[in-house]
Amino acid sequence: MPAASDDFLMLPVDLLRAGLFIHLDLGWMSHPFPRGRFRLGGSDEIDTLRRLGVREVRVQRSMSDAQALLDACSEWQHTKDDAQRDAPAVPAARTPEKTPEKTTAAASPLAVAAGAPNPLLDTFRNDGAQRRLRAQLQSQRDSLAHSERVHAQATRGWQSVMRDAVSRPQQAHQAAAALANGLCDELLGDPDTTVRVIGEAAGTAQSQHALNVTVLSLLLGRSLGLEGAALQDLAMGALLHDVGKLLLPDHLRNADASNPALLLRECREHVAQGVRLGMAMGLDAEVLRVIGQHHEWHDGSGLPQGLSGAAISLPARVVGLVNRYDRLCNPPAGEPMRTPHEAQAHLFAHQRAQIDPVVLAAFIKLLGVYPPGSIVQLSDDRLALVVAVHPARPLRPTVRIHDPRVAPEDTPLLHLNDQPALGIRRSLHPQHLPRTVVDTLSPRGRIHCYFAHDLEPARARAAQVA
Template identity: 40%
Template sequence: MSDTQAQFIDVDELRVGMYIYLDLGWIGHPFALNNFKIVSDAQIETIRSLGLKRLRWSPERSDLETPTADTSAADSTPAATSLADERRQALLAQRLSLERCERDFSDATRVFRDILKLATSQPEAARERAETMVGALVDKLLDQGDSFIRLISEQAGEKSSLHAINVTLISLLLGKSLGLDAATLNQLGLGALLHDIGKIALPERLRWRDEGFSAAERNLFQQHVANGVELAVRMGLGAEAAAIIAQHHEYVDGSGFPRRLEGEALTPGARIVGLVNHYDMLCNPANPVAAITPHQALSLMFAHSKKKFDAAILSAFIRMMGVYPPGSVVMLTNDRHALVVSVNSSRPLKPRVLIHDPRIPRDDALVIDLEDQPDLGIRQSLKPMQLPRAVFDYLSPRQRMCYFFERAREPGSPRGAR
């Protein structure tokens, strides 16, 4: 907002609901942002303690209640709310939300591990476990409306299961964004969860593709697709889920394997899972040293590999993940560093970020929703190695990217609710 659009007001006239601008350096006040809507009398007292006599405010962005004539003075004055109490409540809600996501992710990885154990000895039981798990995920996804794609700790689940769960969750979110119905989403999720099931027949060292493979090792690695198709038959999977397993390494330009299929020869589900599988392997390769950031992965896929993917699905994927997917390290327009922790798949240009603030312990830092901050945005993506050491330690960029989804907003909640 320019100065010509703002008005000035004496600090003694501040009221709850005013959208104000603090023309101070970010270390000159205790708030996370320089401009925000006042939500309590405690915030007003804090602003007055800064020594300012006047400040800018925006009537258009304010939400002021006008008391009626018969409203008593006691009723017209909002009850004083401690700023510290507000922060504690927000922090508690934030932690509970993260704990729910990490618990759900951990449960999913544990169930998947059990499915792998049953796959060869009790294939039908393995299918039933997989169908139950995917069905629950689909029901949750469809029930909660808009969803946040949430970055969580790589310590949250079984390491060997992380890739399968990542591919499943992101594929389901992408399928939902493409308008797939519940039955199709269930088949998509089942194929995504089991896309690498054939690897259980491979030696451990050959389960992750390596550019250093010999020709014989590469052929053996590629055999996991045929192994997976055989297991899909034994498990009694539906045709679409089985096709995803058979085609998850195929690309629409014919450069994939094992059959070098092209275009419409790939099922829609296989095109979705193949794309998501490719993305996750860029972010989470077998050798962590080779990992690239989520922002780099999207850029690489669009700039250099887009012929491999269905154009409509790739566009939907980029829209859903946002220009700065969860896990991206960014510089904000106020020159502060931040970590993108979640993206609303319906409004991806305004993610939620954890902002570096050396005055606040990392465990007490609040996640800021940029959707509620019209004057704050992302200037650029950064590589973690570009961060000053203190900022790197504070933001703790993930070595492995793990995702889950959560409800974007509770029904009927205000825009600032978490």
């Protein structure tokens, strides 16, 4: 679909900078570039344009880096202001009268593109775009801070439950129920709730695993139609699915991944001990089934009873899948780490027979092909971190673009749902990227997920409701 005419503006070559997406109005034999439309990568390309005698270039706003566009237009405005301030005064009697048509025609080429008014530059004249950018960045920071703050509270709640589970089981039950209820409210309180990757996560690897499994299980359970008490039981089961590890000896709790026999014993023992602790806590039967069945598999190859198909409760099938996914992304010491994209692909390619196909299909639809935490290459070759995926638009996630000139917290998020011409080309592993790129995108050694609210522009949320 061709871009709208007001998506373009004419910029003098001297104002160009890396990150702007330009269209050359030259024949393909009249310039040395591979394509006539491309994103400027540096000063060499700009110098080539000067040598070609090009004075102005069409810039496409929607395909350009926001910060580069902001800097270029701000510089243009300062240049114009300086020129007006330094111009010699003209006696009023000799100033020719200008008609509205002449005023428009005499305006800078930046003010008109393809014969259409340019609303972007109008906003720059009154600093509106800068205010909107600052507001957008502040909204992003507020949303992330809220997710990290509530995640930290949930982590403390889970740690409190674990401290009391053995010595004060009834009190642990009450605390777990309160935490599960709070997480369900967090999910259901906003119909636009999505899943995001958060940068900082409090607690231990065990608490982070429990929260990851619970958040993703609730989102998956909701997509499968669970609600009310069933969703509450799912949250309780997910939070407590590994509670039996509290009663394991150290050599089992920290079983070496290279010892399959020890891992098998650890699996059997922590499930059995978890059911025992759950009964002491007075947990409902459905919650106990999640704890007792989250290592059972659809084809009957799981533990401890070898159950299959519908004999495994739906909440247990949900938690079992998400538990396996998080272990692939955030493995114990000694096991290889996979990116979220690789983990999902591994489940589908190698373990599909062990997973309920309905649950697996819903999980892939929920997170999309590139789950939060994935580093991707966009169709215009830029690198980005997938920050969030909306269940209604799994193939059009929200990403943070790699820009070495801008701190991650100062980089506006890009909603691919608002960029029809832009997509994802492939997923990349951090090990295959320069250290500087990984540090700028800031993916952590572990992937932490939590609920997110108000990440998308208001117009996108309104369109989804409609």
